[in-house]
Amino acid sequence: MTSSTPGRRWVLARRRKAPSRARRRLGAAVRMLAALALAGGVYTAFAPGAFADDTPVPLSASAQEGKQLFDNSCISCHGENAQGVVGRGPSLIGVGSASVVFQVSTGRMPATRQEAQAEEKKPQFDDTQTKQIAQYIQELGGGPQLPADGNFSDDPTTNPEALSRGGELFRQNCTSCHGNGGAGGALSSGKFAPALHDATPQTIYSAMLTGPQNMPVFGDNQLTPDEKRDIVTYVTTQLQQDKDPGGIFNLGRYGPVTEGLAIFAVGIVVLVFTALWIAGKS
Template identity: 80%
Template sequence: MTSDTPAGRRFRVFNRRRSAPSRARRRLGAAARMLAALALAGGVYTAFAPGAFAEDTRQLSASAQEGKALFDTSCISCHGRNAEGVVGRGPSLIGVGSASVEFQVGTGRMPMARQEAQAEQKQPAFDKAQTKQLGQYIQELGGGPQLPGGPLTVDLKDNPEALAAGGALFRLNCTSCHGFGGGGGALSSGKFAPGLHDATEEEIYAAMLTGPQNMPVFGDNELTPDEKREIITYIKLQLQQEKDPGGLFNLGRYGPVTEGLAIFIVGITILVFAALWIAGKS
């Protein structure tokens, strides 16, 4: 029956036709088993994965809930629904802490009106209570640096050497950008170090703790909390009270550069007139 005869050929064609549906059924069965296995694996992963698809059940404090409401209406477009950041708009806020939020929002640098080389200080969009609420929400969301409690300056009655120590630390760590007089200065790519004349204690401490813009982060392993307080004491008592260190005139409070330039110009002018007068007399 399997020879190359008309009857054998008909038998082979019949067998192929009969086996075709069985192969199709086997393929469908294999595909169904594969889909079932994938569905089972997906269900197990969804049930036991650590929060991959589960709803966020973290309990926020009342202050953080108020901050979240403010965040959802004013910050979400740039920083994302869960503060994870948006490419080309705003960075992630996970881990920045409440100190960073209180500095950026409290000084009006955030929210930004437009993308610039540097966020400039302006009138804050939120009051102090709302700023604290925003900071508390970001703190509970991802943790990070926080402003310490208690005074941020040193009482000179308890530590009379704190002012001199703060001045030495300021000159060592801060003058390269902010100037000897705290007037600020230009940096690269259109950026600048702001002046410190109107900065509050909280703003200075938060800036050292978080390193906004181009400023480096001065963690507690680089500047201890006591050293930060000494620097703030020096800024508040020396630089913010019109006591220009090492300068006779207030020439922008930029330190020796402007003073040296002024002395050079005035000195050259005096010497020129003196030479003309001597030449005329002779």
């Protein structure tokens, strides 16, 4: 009996400690769950979503008029909520009012048929209707907007530096597609860069801001609003004004490469005929 007493005591001690460990583990688990529940409750109470109102924001009066125009003329291609229709028209969610102004004011939209690139034509909507449709799309999904003050260019007489800056920016960012003289040019897949000779300041600015067709988007991170206005100032002052370039022909203001090629071709022909005439006389 005496020899077995220490063993029995060890067994009894283990039995007494086992429930104590179990209770500690259970208590730790309960405390952890309570802490998680408390943290979740605090987050739920103070999270912005807890107070978010799911009620749709009503459209402004201008946007409501724009919605009616959209439903009558645009819904068949762009869908009931401007989400787009496969094979017909893209989604307009997020394109912004600037894109609508460019497409609608130039008559490119509504499109009459599917083609590689929508061409400019007589607008179907007046300025007021265009702004109403643009406001509807803006309130529907947001996106780029034109300057609220409607200022798209500067006066070169009061700000002559805008003209020089605009010319430099135009040569860096635009001539590869539109040419040095803004006459436009052919692109791939049946598309083309349009001529800028008749483009309005609003059209040029909105095109830079939204990047229609193959044109890259020149957001405010790429070209600041002031830089966009400088480019518009250069185009409307230098490229759209009728100036006498001198000589017999202006060659459409296509730039030095075209002009050099033309004079080279004409000069070679004249030299060849002159050489033949001299040889015949001798």
